[in-house]
Amino acid sequence: MKPTPPLRSLPPRRLLAIAASAALLSSPSVYAGTQNKKPKATLDGSEVVCPLGTFLCPQRPDNFALCRPNGMLEFYDPFLSKDSSLRDTAKTYVWSDHVESPDQVIYHLTGHVKTVRADQELHADVADYNSDTTDYDARGNVHYQEATHLVSADHVVGNTNNSTTLATGNVRFQMLDSHGNGTAVRSQQFDANRSRYSVATYSTCDIGRHIWEIRAKKIDTDENTGRGVARDATMNLYGIPFLYTPYMSFPLNNDRQSGFLYPYFEHTGNAGYQFRIPYYFNLAPNYDATLTPRYYSLRGVMLSGEARYLFPKTSGTFDFEFLPNDLYNDQKITPTSIDTQGQQRYLYRFVNNTSLWPGWSLNTNITRASDQNYLHDFGDDLFSLSTSLLPSSMYLNGAGNWWSASLGGDIFQNVNPAEPNTVEPYKRLPRATFNADIPFWRWYDVGITSEAVSFHKFDSVEGNRLDLNPYIDADFQGPWWFIRPKLTYRYTTYSLDAGYKNYNAYGPIGSGTVSPFTQSNPSRSLPIVSLDEGLIFERNTSMFDTNYTQTLEPRLYYLYAPYRNQNNLPLFDTGLMSFDDWMLFAPNQFSGADRQMNANNLTAAVTTRLLDDGGVERLSATFGQIRYFTPQLVQVPEAPTTNWASSDYVAELSSQLNDQWTMSTEYLWNPNTRRTELGTFTVQRRLGFDGVLNFSYRFRQNLQLTGPNVEAYQKLVEQYDISAVYPLTDRWRLIGDWTYSVMDKRTVEAVAGVQYEGCCVKLSVVARHYVTGYDGVITTLPPGQVGPGSDTAVMFELEFKGMGAFSGQTDSILRRDILGYQ
Structure with a gap:
């Protein structure tokens, strides 16, 4: 029997450094409703630079690289042992200029007194030491060090066995694990992990250079819990007090702790001003929860939350947002939207992955909203505002060495207030798949891909579909060549509903014509033959005084599929896909199994690479x-009829000739209409250590059916995007992003800001202007409908390193908007 794997810990949560009353200084955040997770801080400033071209970079950990190199108290000994567990068996070593001992137990030490035991080291001008009880009394320039902290004072008494001390007079302390330090009139250590500082200050700034600090009547620290508690405390910034609280709990490290998370304000045009104050419950190493009360000035009180769990065979999250009574008298956004005043509003998402037995798992992803207006009313970022469908699925998945299978279903919810619910795709419930690929002999494989689905949709033809694709293929190859023949037989059969919703009552989806479905069990079968072959040539070359290996890789792909009339087959989940580079070698131009293209095609392509x-x-x-x-x-309704001799020309180029530049571009040109259908260009330049400059251009237009027998090109998108993180110095950097839609002659989103990072503080001020109700294209709506508006937010974030942040969650917005932002 295999041993049960140990429970892993969930990622840490960043905790609030200050009392909840400091929420008034926080600012807007993103819609997601979850808190960002930060990696542990580093004392040496080490971190990994995000590779060029990375879509989303991880957050930079807090580090103290900008602090003074000698940021510890001046007597810190880096060579002293860090293992406190050695104290019980370690010997005590004592040095001094003079020693007096009235007996063999009590020693009076004077002049450069030094005692060392394991991780404990004490220096003083004068000390009395009892070797029997390990009590000591040290006076004059007393310096004490152990694994977790440093203390200096005029007078220290204590016991080394019990790890207790009482220090008075000019007390200074340094916590070695968190860079925290401060001063006190009196300090008391109760044991190896608990201490108390009276009339004290605390900060993570350089010693003697506190930009911010806590001044408190009493500060208690507990290394066991990783928390500090200040009573009768005042927060000071540059010596100016800005917050008083009778009780303040703050972290001593980045371990997960129960407590308040970042409070913040935000404002949106559809919900008004909002205040959130999350509370985090550190329930166990492998599960936790967060509850976030919210107040919307226009809509009322909402409760949201998140629960996470991680067990040996299952893991998942549950997120929810619940508004019991919507107070806002909102006008209808479009004729299809609903009046939500007085209604319950909610959104929830459940994601779970469970390993049932070897090779089998149950995967669940369910997301539902109370109504189709929800994301429009409560979203405050382009991602949520442009989401039009919420998918939900549950599947039992299995896999082995040569096979895979699944059983489950998919449903969808329309959350676009501008569209009726009839735009929702068919429910695929149940849906089963089985795929196999069995090698035999030296080069050959035999296999099958299959799918069985039951489709359901109100006021549409319903039924079941079985799609079988048995095949045999081979992979002949050598160091410089490959030949991959494949023979597939595709068989697709249907069982259309002839009961309550008779199949012959419906025409093609969206066609408005008489139903072509004259059979309850139509089917389609045909062979598909393909031959993929290529060569690989290499040569040595040089460029810019650098040696490279250049490859030349010509490739031919032949595809044959005979024509079958498929007009009597329904369109459950199938559509014509936009042509792109990967379709040069695809066996079908349609998504889904309801249509199989006829083909007698030959693809010719050539690729060249430079390898260092x-x-x-x-x-x-x-x-x-x-x-x-x-x-x-083979065609589909509402798509242009194409009978061309050739496809678009596809050209792609990507380059990263050094570690500072990367560039990629793709271009599609249709020789039949002599029009450009796709053009993209992206370039990224690294600026210094953490700076980056991006420019991108996106253009897409497709030939579409605009009327009976009328075809015309419709531009789908044309946008420019410029973004940058520009380091002015090692402490200051500018932030900017601008996305402009040429079609709409309008700025879609603009972000500008400045960031400062010092030894112990981070400051971000970011202004953001964005379009609301944007779905990719801003169009002129009919009279009576409200089109996309815009909103502006100014986000302020102040972080006290090692403590937490007054946070507007600016990082999540900037990492999404700026390629390579860290």
């Missing part, structure tokens, strides 16, 4: 096109 001496790809360029030898007869 370490094998890193520094440049890649691809050019290709499909030639159609027979007409494209």
